[in-house]
Amino acid sequence: MVGVTKTRTDEIAKAVAVLRDGGLVALPTETVYGLGADAENPAAVARIFTAKGRPPDHPLIVHLAGAERLADWVAEVPETARLLAEHFWPGPLTLVLRRGRRVSPEATGGLETVAVRVPDHPVALALLSAFGGGIAAPSANRFGSVSPTTADHVRAELGDAVDFVLDGGPCDVGVESTIVDATGDVPSILRPGGVTREDLEAVLGYSLAVDATGRVPVPGRHPSHYAPRAHVVLVDPERVVPEAELAQESGRRVGVLLPTAYADTPVKAHAVTAVPESLIAYARELYAMLREFDRLECDLVVASLPAENGLGLAIANRLRRAAGPRPAH
Ligand code: TXA
Ligand code: MG
DSSP states (O other), X not given: OHHHHHHHHHHHHHHHHHHHTTOOEEEOOSSXXXXXXXXXXXXXXXXXXXXXXXXXXXXXXXXXXXXXXXXXXXXXXXXXXXXHHHXXXXXXXXXXXXXXXXXXXXXXXXXXXXXXXXXXXXXXXXXXXXXXXXXXXXXXXXXXXXXXXXXXXXXXXXXXXXXXXXXXXXXXXXXXXXXXXXXXXXOEEEEOOSXXXXXXXXXXXXXXXXXXXXXXXXXXXXXXXXXXXXXXXXXXXXGHHHHHHHHHHTTOOEEEEEOXXXXXXXXOSSEEEEOOSSHHHHHHHHHHHHHHHHHTTOSXXXXXXXXXXXXXXXXXXXXXXXXXXXXXX
């Protein structure tokens, strides 16, 4: 055990050195892997956008070691934000607040707000504590594609574009954090994620709107995002098997995300994966399942949406995005 601990300490020290040097570190979080840079170093933050192929006006999340650091990074901490931070940090909740002077404008895409969160992962927290500052980190994937939930996914997708990869094992939650706009009196959910709407409402004591209007020009809200290479089509659960077989017969290489109720149904398709029964396991495995369809060179994935409560809201959101129209580039 001492050896393991020492290796980890060495790795954290190396990662801190890379960050201080303006480099990029891939770090595990409980949601997905992030591609991190010093949030106060504009040149380092700019490298994130290059590595991801992400448009520069799309804001990043600044990761902090603890809720007590929040006041350093935002202009003010409204009561609601304080309450949510207290209940859900460390954890898969991102708060959008009015930005403080410390965060580099490159990290916020020029917005007057900043997204902040404290991740619930021992390696991420050790890195953040040792580094001392904020780490700006989007998910460690190429822009628009599926987020990585293992260190191998990161290496496969970003290769040499990242200076150091901290391997913290597979991510526990598997979908990204819930983003809550907490700038106004009434918070709204900008992106469903690992903290459920029901959890938030229980703490707040009132119902929340899910702002799906896409008015804020930020990524993750483009119609196509979180998308595998294969084209994704969504159908009603009872149509998954027939639609998949029809497409397979017509010469497509079809991957099937089989709804739990049909888990024992034989399907004539290229690749078949039964959706895990629990939403927690489904969220954890969703991106790996989509990546596996790509690895098996499926050109079409047939799936259906889970009921949109609990983690089902985030899973359905990601599946809809994966099935959305692709940008023309
Ligand atoms: O779980 C997560 O949130 C992961 C891990 C690495 O922390 N990060 C992540 O980052 O998903 P990214 O960049 O892939 O998604 C961040 C989302 C984007 O959709 C971005 O538009 C939104 O956060 N965002 C960032 N700053 C914002 C702001 N000031 N106002 C509104 N949305 C913002
Ligand atoms: Mg992302």
